[in-house]
Amino acid sequence: MISYVIICAVAFTVSGLTLFSGFGLGTLLMPAFALFFPIEVAVAATAIVHLANNIFKVGIVGQKADFGTVMKFAFPAAVTAIFGALLLNYFTTVEPITQYMLAGRTCTITTVKLVIAMLMLIFAFIELNPGLEKLAFDTRYIPLGGALSGFFGGISGHQGALRTAFLIRAGLHKEVFIGTVVVSAVFVDISRLIVYGITFFSRDFEVLKNHGGIELVVAGTLAAFLGAFIGSKMVKKITMQIIRIIVGVLLLLLAFVLGIGMI
16 A cells, blocks of 8 residues: 555656656656666656656647757657667666665665666756756757757656756747647657667566556556646746755655665
């Protein structure tokens, strides 16, 4: 029962937050799944929720997207997301670095955990640093921003900070900006999920099935849908500063426990 409470609570909250911040749902949901499943199974389960949730968001705000900007940004993002996802798959095959006991529990430090934790720390610093809040690049660099955002999105789901920095000067109204971000994220999701499907899903679907993960994925998906729906109604009532602080603090906490192998 506790697994359903944690997964649904995280999915609901983060889905609402990512509608504004652009951070991938998988960035914060994957560690929650990792509390109950091996890391590679957690990645597979999260990927299912992530794609379904972004498709749902497209139905809510996708019609407001600026598709000219989407194509300039999302095409290079989709290409580099493949390479990021392949790199992530490689990290999952590296042998654990070390293990230790903490409060009677075995904690394992692995390459994939350290890489994702390090990226969490970097992007948390960006979110929490007031001096970087207005980081922005000229619109001629939108394709480059897409390439960088897609690559890191493929590795760990971290793409929101870069995506915002490269799209913020595109002259988009808040609702148009959110729609553009969500549609672009679907392109990245499709690219990286092809790789995840070939690697994580083909290897670990039976593990997910045998450990009751299917029911958790369904519950998490429904909670994420609800969070996105409620979040869309609050788009005019919430500020980016609040979102940046919440997301940054959550990333710091998750990076710490993930990096030391507790999850």
